[in-house]
Amino acid sequence: MFKKILIANRGEIALRVIRACRDLQIESVAVFSEADRDSLHVILADEAHYIGPAPSKESYLNVDKIVEVCKKAKVDAVHPGYGFLSENEDFCARLKEEGITFIGPSPECIALMGDKIQAKKTMQKAGVPTVPGSDGHVKDVAEAKEIVKKVGYPVLIKAAAGGGGKGMRLVTKEAELESAFRSAQNEARNFFADDTVYIERYIQAPKHIEIQVFGDTHGNVVHLYDRECSIQRRHQKIIEESPSPSVPQEVRQKMGEIAVKAAKAIGYYSAGTFEFILDNVTKEFFFMEMNTRLQVEHPVTEMVCGVDLVQEQIFVAAKQKLSWKQEDIRQRGHAIEARICAEDPITFAPNPGLIRRCRHPQGPFIRVDSYAYPNFEVPIHYDPMVGKLIAWGDTREEAIRRLSRALDEFTLSGIKTNIPLHKSILEQPKFLDGSYTTQFIEKDFGDLKDIFSRVDDRVFLISAAIEAYNYHKDRGSWKANEKPSRWAVSGRNRSLRTTEF
C-alpha cells in the first residue's frame, strides 16, 4: 500500500481525497497556488507545497512543477481529483516514467475516451447503443424513408451546414416525411447555399442518466448503478440523484450490463462513468460519452451503495483486486446531491468573494463536502462550486425533504449562492414527480425571481434600514427632523474652509 499520496487538485475534491487518505492512514500532500494559501485543503493535509501563481495553467495544470513536488515530497502516488489534470493522458504517462502511480485509469483509456469520435466508434463496436440516424448525407426522399424505417419515429431532419434551427424539421409520422424532407432541403439551400441534410432520431424528453463503473487491473469490472443528472444550468449539473426516478428496473439493469461490457472491452480500471441520454417517452438510452475519472456527484452513489469510491480507487491503483463482486452492489434507499456554487441564483454569473458567516447543516442522513469557512475568500480563478450537500432517505420523498431541511440550515453570507434556487427546485411539481428533463431550468421552472419569495421581505427591509441608520450615524450625518445643537453647528462651520471670522 502507498505511504504518501499527493493530491493534484484543490477545493472540496482535494478534501475528499485527503479524508480517504486519513481513513487508510496514508499521508496526504496538498499543492496550492498563490490564490489558495488559505484554502482548506492546504490546512487539512499533512503537507502543503506551493506550486505557482493563481492561474491554473501556472499551478494546478503545471505538470513539471507538480512532478517536482512529487519527487521532493517522495510520494508513491498521485490522485488527480476531477477537472485539471484528471483526464490528461500526458500527465498520466509522465508519472509512469517517473515511477509514480497515477490513481485512475490507464493513459490509453484516457486518450481513447477523450477523443469523442473515436470513443463513439469504439462503443458502437462494443455493442453500446448510440443515437440512431443516417451515417451521412441523405440524398432523396426514398433514401430518407429507408433510413427512418431503421431509425424509427420521431426523427429530426437537419441541414448539414445548419444552425439556429434553420433547415431543421421534426417528423413524427410517415405522412409528414416527404414534405418535411423537401422543405428542410429548400430551407438549407436558401440559408446555407447547401441542401445536404441528414437524419437523426429525435430524443423526446431527454434525460441525463449515467452509470458508475469500477474496474481493477485483474480484469474485473462491476457497475454501481445509475445517477440522474438532468437538472443543469449552463449545461452543467447542479442536482444529481440516485437511483433515477425515470429508469425502470429492467432498463437500469440493462444499462449496467452494457456499461460493464463496454468497460471490459477497453480494459478499463479505476472509477469511470458512462453518460447516456435517455428518451423518457420510449425509455431508450444512447451513449453520449465516458468520463475517465471520479465524478463530482460520486457521493450519491456512495450513499446508496454504501461504498467508498475514493478508497477503492486507491486500492485498485495499488493493484489490489476489487473489494466487491457485482452481486455485492445493491442500491439501498435514495440519495440526492445539491451543488452549492458561489453564483447569482438567477443569472448564474459566478460570485466569488469573502465568506462572512458560514455554518454547515448537520443532522441525520446529511453529508456535507465543502471547503467554505468563515473569512475565507473564494478565489476568482477557479470553479465557483464551494461544496456539495448530500441527503439520504429510505425513499426519494424522504431524501428530498431531508435535503430541503439541510438547505434551510445552510448559512453562507457575504457571497451569493444558488441555495435559494435549490430550495425552489425541490418544490417544483416536475421535480417532485421525477418527470424533469435536461431542459428543466430553461423551460419548466417558471419565473426564476420567485425563488426570493421564501423569507418575509420586511425582515430584510427593516434590518437594512437600521444598519443604514447606523452607517449614517457613525459618519456624523444628522437627522433631518431634529434641531441640531449649536455646538455642532458652530463646529461644523469652523470645519468648512470659509474666509469668514
Add this chain to the structure above:
Amino acid sequence: MNFQAKLKGKDYFISVTEELRTWNVCLQEKGKQAELHEIPKENFKRMDQAISFLFEDSSYMIDVVGEGTQYTVYTRGSYREIPLFNDESLLHESLKGGGVVGTSDTLKAGMPGKITDVFVSAGQKVDAGQPLLIMEAMKMENEMKASHACVIKDVKVQKGDSVESGAILIQFEQAE
C-alpha cells in the same frame, strides 16, 4: 432618519428613529398602509459577524453587508439586495446626475452645509440648467442647478446661512 428603498420593483418608505431602548421603524410600501414596528434593542442584537433579530416571534440570524446606498441582507439561506437612499444620498445621486433634489416645487438641502452663494431671487424666471445657489458641504462646493424652466416663488436662505439636511432652500411656483 428617512429612507427610500426598492425591493422586487416595489418602492418603500422607511423611517428609523432610535430611542434609548428601542428602534422605532415605520415601514410603508408605496400606496399601502404604513406599519410601525417598535423593536426592543435586545431583539436586534449585534453578535460577532451577525445580528440576532427576533421579529414577530421568529428569530433570524442576519448578516448585513454594505454601506452608503447599497445593502445586501442575508438570512435563512436567502438574501435580498436593497438600495436605500436617505435625503443625503439622494442629493449625492442628484449631484451625480447634475440635477437637484426635491420635488418639482422645492429645492431641499440633501445634507447639512453652508450656503456660500445665492444667484436667484423671488419672482425670477430661470431656465433649465441655470445655477440657483452654491452650497458647501463635506468640504465640497456644490452648485445646484434648476432641473427645468420655472419661476422662483421664494428663496428661504441667504449667503452665509448654515442649513440642516432636509431644509427647504428655494420654493418654485407650481408648474401649470
